[in-house]
Amino acid sequence: MAQEQQTDMAVTRDAAPMRQVLIVDDSRAQRLIFARHLRQWGYEIHEAASGREALEICRSREFDLILSDWIMPGMDGLDLCKALRALPRENYSYFILLTSKNEKDAVAEGLNVGADDFLSKPVAPSELRARINAGERLLAKEREVRKARAQLEAAVEALDDGFIYYDADDRLVLANSRYRELYALSGPALVEGARHEDILRYGIARGQYPAATGREEDWLRERLIAHRAQGRTRQQLADGRVLQIVERETADGGRVSLRVDVTALHAAREKAREAEARAVQHNEELRAALTELQKLYDAVDRDLLEARRLQQSLLRKRHHAYDGTQLSLLLQSSGHVGGDMVGAFTISDTRIGVYSIDVSGHGVAAAMLGARIAGLFSGADKSQNIALTLDPRTGESAPLPPHTVASKINDLMLDEFETETYLTIAYADCDLQSGKVKLVQAGHPHPALQRSDGKIEFLGEGGLPIGLIPHAEYMTIETHLNPGDRLFLYTDGVTECETPKGEEYGETGLTLALRKHKDSEGAAFLDALKWELTAWAGKEDFDDDVSGVLLEYAHSPNTSAAQD
Known part of the structure; x- marks a missing residue:
């Protein structure tokens, strides 16, 4: 993977890459995440915590790329983009807006003020790099166009005949010196x-x-009729010269015209035929390439469908019973495959471990990493389970504190996994006999605890994501379950589910759902929650993966972690 990334970067830099990048976000954590990736890719990073600060920086220096959050206090990303485009600039700055807005009107508004591209949060590093590479290619093409125009101007100036070019609105774009000489009486109007x-x-x-x-x-x-008819006409000037006018329409609806003498007409016609032949050949090659590309897309789609089936098969059983205590699992990807994974494993006769994982980004790469992390909590071989250790006194496996488990996964991600992705996780060690629960929250949404009387608590203080900061410290949280209580670990696909107007479901929405469906158990509750999210979003296909683990506690003197 590292070799492919280096090759990709090398190709982009050969095409005159962006070097100076300005990151604008009122969230220091977001700026840290983007800066870390961009520095790894070789960019020089500058940061601004607000739109106004960014604008002041841009008044004194220019940047190749500006990566700005849309929603910020004061001057937001939209206003910053509009103000930036109004500044006198020698070079063009490629502007990418970061947003959770994906409505057509919002995108159109961004484009109208000068934004070049959009990225939806959360941003996958691979998508960020791809969008930047696309921007570099676009700017390279712009330079090629400017170079081509300069070459065109030089070429037409070298012609012995008059040349003139009008755009699609019949406004003058270019006229060479020979044309101005032929039409000297009209010279002052040729602007x-x-x-x-x-x-x-x-x-x-x-x-x-x-x-x-x-x-x-x-x-x-x-x-004027002859001008638009793409024909050949003759014209006599005031000095007696007779010109042959050859006019053609350009691909964008404009007009190019040559003023030549009759002897040069044949050569001009041959050049036009050659250009037309090249265009026909190019179109045939393009059609063939598009056909092959469609075949590739179809093959990828088939592979993604198979990947989805394989990912779903990792949850061989979505409901577990432990002498009355019930455990139910929910996993629904927003695309073919996603980065969420949930599961449980047996720690001892009376204890189980449950986890909820959310890998940043979507697609095959996120799904593979999610499956790999879930594999660390192996239930088949306790000696390979990252949450367990061997007790030297008894020779039996013993659980590690949840915060230690999070630290081990963080070290593993940074030291051994070759990935630029990060993840969040909630992992809980549950004693089914005593009701005692120890859990860690690593950048994950706050676990919801609903008491038997309906009261709801949200646990934890957030914590740092995994895979971003070396030697990050995590904290174990302890709570206690009473009979009739239920614990819900879930990913941000639940709380960040949005209405068509961009309103998030949030902990408020989850609280209402837990109360409304208090009497629904297991899979019935999870299905009811999905229906609530569908109604909130106004569509059945969610923008992010939705997953969760529901533990419904019922103490029994003979409670055992042996599953039904």
Whole structure:
């Protein structure tokens, strides 16, 4: 993977890459995450905590790329982009807006003020890198266009014949010196942006066209028709010269025209035929390439469907019973496959471990990492379980404190996994006999604890994500379950589910759902929660993975972690 990344970066840099990057976000944590990735990719990073601070920085220096959050206090990302585009700049800055807005109107609004691209939160590093590479390619193409125009101007200046180019609105774009010499009487009107009809009227008024004398409006109408007809016409000038006019429409609806003598007409026609042949050949090659690309897309889609089946098969059993205590699992990916994973394993005769994992990003890479992390909590071989250790006194496996488990996974991610992705996790060690629960929250949503009387508590203080900061410290939280209580570990796909207007479901929505469906148990509750989220989002396909672990506690003197 590292070799592929280096190759990708090398190709981009050969195409005159961006070097200076400004990150604008009122969240220091978000700036830290993006800065870490961008520095690894070789960019020089500058940061701003607000839109106004960013604008002041941009007044004194220029950046190749500006990565800005949309929603910020004061000047938001939209206003920053608009203000930036109003500044006098020698070079173009590629502007990417970070947003949870994905409505067409919001995207259109961003494009109207000058944004070049959008990234939806949470941002996967692979997608961020791909969008930046796309921006670099776009800027490289822009430089190529400028170079091509300079070459075009040089080429037409070298022509022995007059050359003129009008855009789709019939406004003057380019006229070479030979053309200006031929139409010297119209010279003052030959300014960029002038309308073709106005240039003709100027020439008529100064005797540029003898054939127009006495029938000015009719001649003007005929000339405009001929101009748009892509034909060949002859024209006599006031000095007696007769020109052959050859006009063609450009791909964007404009017009190019040559003023040549009759002897040069054949050569001009041959060049046009050659250009047309090249265009036909190019179109055929393009159609063939698109056909092959569609085949590849179809193959990828089939593979993703198979990957989805394989990921779902990792949850061989979605309901577990432990002498009355019930454990139910929910896993629904937003796409073919996702980065969420949930599960449970046996620690001892009276204890179980349950976990909820959320890998940043979506797609195959996130799903593979999620499966790999879930594999660390192996229930089949306790000696390979990252949450267990061997007690030297008894020779039996013993559980590690949850905060130690989080630290071990963090070290493993940073030291051994070759990935630029991070994850969040909630892991709980549950004693089914005493009701005692020890859990760790590593950047994950706060676990919800609903008491038998309906009262709801949200546990934990957040904690740091896993895979970002070396030697990060985590904390074990302790609580106690009474008969009739239930503990719900879930991913942010639940609380960050949005309405079409962008309103998040949040802990408030989850609290209402827990109260509303207090009497629903196991899979019935999880199905009811999915229906609530579907109604909230106004669609059945969620924008993020939705998953969770529901533990419904019922103490029994003979409670055992042996499953039904």
